[in-house]
Amino acid sequence: MxxxxxxxxxxxxxxxxxxxxxxxxxxxxxxxxxxxxxxxxxxxxxxxxxxxxxxxxxxxxxxxxxxxxxxxxxxxxxxxxxxxxxxxxxxxxxxxxxxxxxVDIEPATxxxxxxxxxxxxxxxxxxxxxxxxxxxxxxxxxxxxxxxxxxxxxxxxxxxxxxxxxxxxxxxxxxxxxxxxxxxxxxxxxxxxxxxxxxxxxxxxxxxxxxxxxxxxxxxxxxxxxxxxxxxxxxxxxxxxxxxHLERWHRGRRKNAAYYSRALEGLPLALPLVREGNQSVFNQYVIRTPRRDELKEYLTKKGIGTEIYYPVPLHLQQCYERLGYRRGDFPESESAALQTLALPIYPQLSEEQLDEVAGAIREFFGR
Ligand SMILES: Cc1ncc(COP(=O)(O)O)c(C=O)c1O
CATH class of the missing domain: 3.40.640.10 (Type I PLP-dependent aspartate aminotransferase-like (Major domain))
Incomplete structure (x- = not known):
């Protein structure tokens, strides 16, 4: 599938x-x-x-x-x-x-x-x-x-x-x-x-x-x-x-996020953290692993769409060389750019599809 x-x-x-x-x-x-x-x-x-x-x-x-x-x-x-x-x-x-x-990011959010x-x-x-x-x-x-x-x-x-x-x-x-x-x-x-x-x-x-x-x-x-x-x-x-329809769609995304967070628990992955007092609308559900590129390739081969948001932090973009920033200036952004991966989260996903994604990730980690 x-x-x-x-x-x-x-x-x-x-x-x-x-x-x-x-x-x-x-x-x-x-x-x-x-x-x-x-x-x-x-x-x-x-x-x-x-x-x-x-x-x-x-x-x-x-x-x-x-x-x-x-x-x-x-x-x-x-x-x-x-x-x-x-x-x-x-x-x-x-x-x-x-x-x-x-200014650098906080790694958890x-x-x-x-x-x-x-x-x-x-x-x-x-x-x-x-x-x-x-x-x-x-x-x-x-x-x-x-x-x-x-x-x-x-x-x-x-x-x-x-x-x-x-x-x-x-x-x-x-x-x-x-x-x-x-x-x-x-x-x-x-x-x-x-x-x-x-x-x-x-x-x-x-x-x-x-x-x-x-x-x-x-x-x-x-x-x-x-x-x-x-x-x-x-x-x-x-x-x-x-x-x-928007609030219903937000609820669908939150439900899917909760599903993934249960299904992926215990794997060597950082799952999205929603801070107390916040309600995320999960435009993206982003996981994090040092084996990101390998995982992306594995999921692609299984027909599962993923995306990297974003592969190059802005201070390292060619057009911003003139700003004078260097690699190492914003370590959390640089590390996130190497490790994060967005999974399918849209509200119309079926439970079978969610299972397929979570199952493939578990399989990748040999679980
Ligand atoms: C964080 C952020 N800012 C700005 C934009 C720009 O929006 P648009 O693509 O509609 O110009 C986007 C989306 O593409 C975005 O994700």
């Missing part, structure tokens, strides 16, 4: 009919950019995330870029983040001419180590971007406290964590802004690219809506230099169909 890392066709079998109706409605309406669907989606997402505003945009990358633009981050500024994340987190900082400053953030603050620091990796919130309290003391903005990269909870607060409701992605592999994915930014501040919400349309207000009168980051109505229609 083959088990793919992700099977979006299985999700489509659940909600495809609803999606087709909603998409047809948009196609027939002749309104393909923004529109009523997008406005309704923004309202629904703000409510879901427990914030005043959600501003839709064209991708999670743009959400980060727009959030930084709204704070006027630019050349000469530094933004602190983790090197163990998808490239967009740091790339958006660099795109604005600012400098990403990395793979999220930024809050204890090390203060040491990276300089007089040029403007913001901190903690990433809620794999669906679990970073430890926010110490970061928020530090930011308040130093007058820094906290932007949550919640691209992988829509619906995640930390001490009763939803991802995206803790920082000044939260950035989300609708990339199809996310828990709430579109049929293409999309994203949104959450904020509790009216002024920032207004600024973000202006910035996402070339800074125009009104149309053709440009108050600011923005970007084109409009969302299509088709993607908004898809998200509106999927949102009511």
């Amino acid at each position: 083959s088990v793919p890392l992700l099977d979006l066709a299985a999700q489509y079998r659940e909600v495809g009919e609803e999606m087709e109706t909603a998409v047809l409605e948009v196609l027939r309406s002749g309104r393909y950019i923004k529109g009523e669907k997008m406005v309704a989606m923004e309202r629904a997402l703000a409510e879901y995330c427990g914030v005043e505003h959600a501003v839709a945009c064209a991708s999670g990358t743009d959400a980060l870029l727009l959030a930084l633009m709204a704070l006027d981050v630019g050349p000469g500024d530094e933004v602190i983040t983790t090197p163990y994340t998808f490239f967009a987190t740091a790339g958006s900082i660099s795109r604005l001419g600012a400098k990403p400053v990395f 793979y999220n930024i180590d809050p204890g090390q953030v203060a040491g990276a603050v300089t007089e040029r620091t403007r913001a901190i971007i903690p990433v809620h990796l794999y669906g679990q919130c970073a430890e926010m309290e110490p970061i928020l406290e530090l930011a308040a003391r130093k007058n820094l903005a906290v932007i949550e990269d919640a691209a992988q964590a829509v619906g995640a909870v930390s001490r009763e607060k939803k991802a995206g409701s803790m920082g000044v802004m939260g950035c989300f992605s609708f990339f199809p592999s996310k828990n709430l994915g579109a049929c293409g690219d999309g994203g949104f930014i959450t904020t509790g501040r009216d002024d920032l919400a207004e600024l973000l809506t202006v910035l996402r349309e070339h800074g125009a207000q009104p149309k053709y009168y440009h108050r600011l230099v923005g970007i084109n980051s409009r969302m299509d109505a088709l993607q908004a229609a898809v998200i509106l169909v999927k949102l009511p």
Whole structure:
């Protein structure tokens, strides 16, 4: 039996009919950019995330870029983040001419180590971007406290964590802004690219809506230099169909995670750790072993899909040579990059498929 890392066709079998109706409605309406669907989606997402505003945009990358633009981050500024994340987190900082400053992760959750953030603050620091990796919130309290003391903005990269909870607060409701992605592999994915930014501040919400349309207000009168980051109505229609199913899908992922954690107990593997007070949405279920590459190959041969998120920490990426970091600077990120492996965790997995994956891993370790 083959088990793919992700099977979006299985999700489509659940909600495809609803999606087709909603998409047809948009196609027939002749309104393909923004529109009523997008406005309704923004309202629904703000409510879901427990914030005043959600501003839709064209991708999670743009959400980060727009959030930084709204704070006027630019050349000469530094933004602190983790090197163990998808490239967009740091790339958006660099795109604005600012400098990403990395801080290592804590090995148990793979999220930024809050204890090390203060040491990276300089007089040029403007913001901190903690990433809620794999669906679990970073430890926010110490970061928020530090930011308040130093007058820094906290932007949550919640691209992988829509619906995640930390001490009763939803991802995206803790920082000044939260950035989300609708990339199809996310828990709430579109049929293409999309994203949104959450904020509790009216002024920032207004600024973000202006910035996402070339800074125009009104149309053709440009108050600011923005970007084109409009969302299509088709993607908004898809998200509106999927949102009511999201909590059920999160529960499915949590159930699968619990299943693996039972089935893989006792093996020489580190299993995901969810910190007390956190509710992960398990965008990924990531195990860790020094024999990662061998295990991946073994599972591939058995038809089991896995992925490495992420093989090269950002401080060692070629494009960041100019930042002057070296191997050894962030040992926890470097070691995680060599040892972690994501297993299939999507909610539509059958018990047979879960068994197949866990059985193959046990077999690999001779158990
Ligand atoms: C942590 C993180 N940040 C940012 C992004 C960027 O989102 P997008 O691919 O929608 O641009 C992603 C996802 O791809 C991500 O996983």
